[in-house]
Amino acid sequence: MGTYILRRLLQMIPVILGATFLIFAMVFALPGDPLAGKCGERPCSAAYRAAFTEKYNLNDPLLVQYGKYVGKLATGDFGETYNQIKVSDQLKQRYPVTAKLALMAILFETLIGIVAGVLTGVRRGGFLDNLVLVSTLVVISIPVFVIGGLAQYFLGVKWGLFPVTVTSGEATVYQLLLPAMVLGSLSVAYVARLTRTNLVENLRSDYVRTAISKGLTKRRAIGLHALRNSLIPVVTFIGFDFGALLGGAIVTESIFNIPGIGGYIFRSIRSRDGASVVGAVTVLVIVYLVVNLIVDLLYGLLDPRISHD
């Protein structure tokens, strides 16, 4: 187990280097002059130009620039934007908001999705089953900006059940309730269907028949023996979904005015702010890899047939 984790961590190094290099190269290839408009209406002086170029290594070839960037990254320095704003400060401010939103969305989809999946799986073909089947289909087929807008209008503006937008910089849990539900709604549908399908399949399995013939109650045979097996793929899905949500949600963030990482990357790309884009993407790559590793380890714990030796 220990060697497995070590091996996986070592494998992350080339992935991180590759991903950051690709992003770095793409930003490098973008046309444009960072000094244009820097000094107001007139062009910058030659002395300023030289100092600026020197400071941001703008005359170095791509590989050298990248090497210098990675060197600083290794010491935890994400560099700064051309406006002398430290990227790490921006990330520190915005990443907790994204993480909070992602966690709330995951809790929502896990709770509602699994409960709906179990209820429909146990009573196949009933009213609730059809209701969930249709409503998940609707949710899956409607794009998130429509759901977000509708939820905001009806639940927020018209009926006043939830705050309409996020107004403070740090985004409170209360303000994030509605966006989290909108963000999680698509995955609720998938989790519910995945749980239902797996439960229905496992209810027909031989070991559930054994559980019944052992004299267990139906509740225990289904709730423990069948469900435990049915949740293995569901947990995997939720884990990967969590990794994806931690990458920010541009659409949901912009609908609800959430100062998260998704909007930050979007704005940075538009304003050709290379340092911010590369820094943020680096963090996202690392988070995604770590979440993946945790999911794989969890999978081994849930299913003893998977071994990590």
Added chain:
Amino acid sequence: MTVQDTTRTDTGAIRYEPQDGVLLEVEDLYVEFHTADGVATAINGVSFELRQGESLAILGESGSGKSVTAQAIMGILDMPPAVIPQGHIRYCGHDLLTMDEEQRRKTRGPEVSMIFQDALSSLNPVFPVGWQIAEMFRIHRGMNKSDALDQAIRLMERVQIPAARERVKAYPHQFSGGMRQRIMIAMAIALDPAVLIADEPTTALDVTVQAQIMSLLEELQEERQMGLILITHDLGVVADVADRIAVMYAGRLVEKAEVHELYRSPAHPYTRGLLESIPRLDQKGQTLAAIGGLPPNLMRIPPGCPFNPRCRMAQDVCRRDLPALREVAPGRLSACHFAEEVIDA
């Protein structure tokens, strides 16, 4: 007077006592499967009884209804699609089919227990084997975890699993097929059931392991004086273990006899066909006699004797009249119009 009387002391629970030595009585049982394509009659009026310490083998091809009979006794048929339109299954005089569900649940394990064909899929893959055996004691006896686990180790030792104490926390996939079936057996006998049903317990195993499992079952059955119902299609397996054999065909019992009598002189052409289809060393080089044709579609069982399309002796009467299961010799039942001729042949 027997093992199981001493174990039922909890107050309020029903005390099950065999009546004149009879543990289980199946009477005129019917099981139908209602599907989109129509109604399949899987069991068509089957009756038999099982006595204390007796081994009854139920023999038949796939689709003959032998497994469905076992599942009906155990109460693990999927209903629907399965329907039991009539019949009785009495355990110590109590009809399991009319008993309330909670009461019946409590009979599964302590009174009637079952072993399945494929131990790998029948054991839960995500729980340790010891935990799965211990679950019996925790649910039915209210034992705490560690006591129950001790009992599980004791049982694993009883069914001769080497290093039971070390392996109690291992998972089903970490055992060989034979060891897994031993674990199934340990689980089934955990609460000293009076009736043990073994549904093709050795079909999925290597031949050498088959013999070990059968002798273990035989040993346990003798030790605990259980009534054993052995369901199989393998005539070779039953000869040593069974006392009596009931042969099923298309949902009906077609012959019932003491094991040696049946081997010596079968009283039904179907049984004889089965016996002739066993490969024998002294007939090397000869063509193996197989029963031609296939068992009937259970939605369209032919009129008359259900075996008549495959029977070499079939006459007009066989295509017209359903032969009743009748006594053709002392202690021997056969459902063939020409049973006397078959038995003398």
